[in-house]
Amino acid sequence: MTPPRTVVLDNEAVHALRSTDHAKHPRVIAHVQVVAQRKRKAIPLDVVVPTAVRVEAGWDRRTPAAALVNHLRISDMPLESASANVAADLVARLDVSVADAHIGATVHAVADRGPVTILTSDPDDMAAVVDPVPATIVTI
Amino acid sequence: MNRRDVITRIGSLLDAPDGRTVGTSMRIPEALRDAAALAVEHLHVAPSTTALTAGALRSRLEAVVLQAALDSHYREHPKARPSLSDLAVAAAQLDGHPLASRPAVLRRAADAVVKSHPDADADDVLLWAEAQAAVVR
Secondary structure (H helix, E strand, C coil): CCCCCEEEECHHHHHHHHCCCCCCHHHHHHHHHHHHHHHHCCCCCEEEEEHHHHHHHCCCCCCHHHHHHHCCCEEEECCCHHHHHHHHHHHHHHCCCHHHHHHHHHHHHHHHHCCEEEEECCHHHHHHHHCCCCCEEEEC | CCHHHHHHHHHHHHHCCCCCCCCCCCCCCHHHHHHHHHHHHHHCCCCCHHHHHHHHHHHHHHHHHHHHHHHHHHHHCHHHCCCHHHHHHHHHHHHCCHHHHCHHHHHHHHHHHHHHCCCCCHHHHHHHHHHHHHHHC
16 A cells, blocks of 8 residues: 555645634544654655635635644645646536646646545545546545 | 744745755764765765755654644644544545545554554554454455
């Protein structure tokens, strides 16, 4: 079993991380804690958030409410030109949201680094947007 | 500087572009320096000993600051601290491990492992549970 090289967050995962009152907060924090344990063992592992997901989730890094999630070493994946093309194609073909399409484009972009895992509340849409890239989809 | 400010500042520094470099007066053991030079020259682990040192330091700081942020969060919200069994399930899910669909097995494994290895982590539990499952098959 190969651990993921990249973990991608969807809107619900971001909400769960940001709010301690969210029912899924402990579950997603557990995933981040595993990431921390693996980083301590020098296992390369990045947690990323597509910027369109950040917009949809209302995660403004400048606000005090974002203090916890800002500290968890979660990198932005910008919607640059190449990703925008992939995302636009996904929206046209699958009628998914821009944020979900950006997740798909992100998975396509990072797949060459190693295995990818997505934390999501919408496994069906995620399976559609990552295809044909193999990704582990964790339903939170 | 309070702990939260320190975590924020370290995070900002880690995110800063790598363009500027500085010479430092940092002293490291001679043997470690020589080992790093050999690893770079003969094992090609990095383009230079400087790159190897900076990469290792960055990796360590990434881990330290993430754990510090989580520890601060657990202090403020003790209920958010995951148990070893929670972590084992999370690890299995992240890896797409077949045992992810058998959380009860992982929770029993965590209970068993922690009795003899109180410092075990999620991957220890996952490995133990996988080995147990292989023996039973």
